[in-house]
Amino acid sequence: MTGGPSRIVFDRPAFWLLLFAAYGAAISVIRLSTPWLIEGDEAESFLWSLDLAWGYGVQPPLYAWVQWGLMRIFGEGLVAVTVMRSLCLAAIYGAGFLLARRFAGVAVAGMAALT
Numbered sequence: 396m397t398g399g400p401s402r403i404v405f406d407r408p409a410f411w412l413l414l415f416a417a418y419g420a421a422i423s424v425i426r427l428s429t430p431w432l433i434e435g436d437e438a439e440s441f442l443w444s445l446d447l448a449w450g451y452g453v454q455p456p457l458y459a460w461v462q463w464g465l466m467r468i469f470g471e472g473l474v475a476v477t478v479m480r481s482l483c484l485a486a487i488y489g490a491g492f493l494l495a496r497r498f499a500g501v502a503v504a505g506m507a508a509l510t
Contacts, residue, residue, distance in 0.1 A: 405505065408496070411492055414505070415485060415488040416485065419488075426480075433473060440458060443459040458479075465479050
């Protein structure tokens with residue numbers, strides 16, 4: 396057997412996907428446990444997502460529509476905004492991992508997604 400136990404763990408896609416999920420969960424817990432306010436772009440998208448429309452300024456409606464749906468589930472507040480951010484981060488990390496996986500091994504793809 397080559398590589399040792401750490402090599403075996405890093406060569407499993409489930410390890411990297413769980414690591415991305417744990418990172419998103421940790422960021423969400425930190426964000427919800429501190430007295431942060433919704434500012435900047437998040438505040439704008441929060442206001443846009445209070446009702447459904449075909450367009451929001453120069454932006455297409457998809458992000459605001461997903462945020463609207465999350466606000467129906469989690470209520471209008473920081474929790475829905477935080478869940479939206481975590482879902483977007485998970486999608487970005489997952490897509491980066493899957494894209495890098497086409498060109499490299501699992502461990503390299505995981506590190507590429509993290510960078």
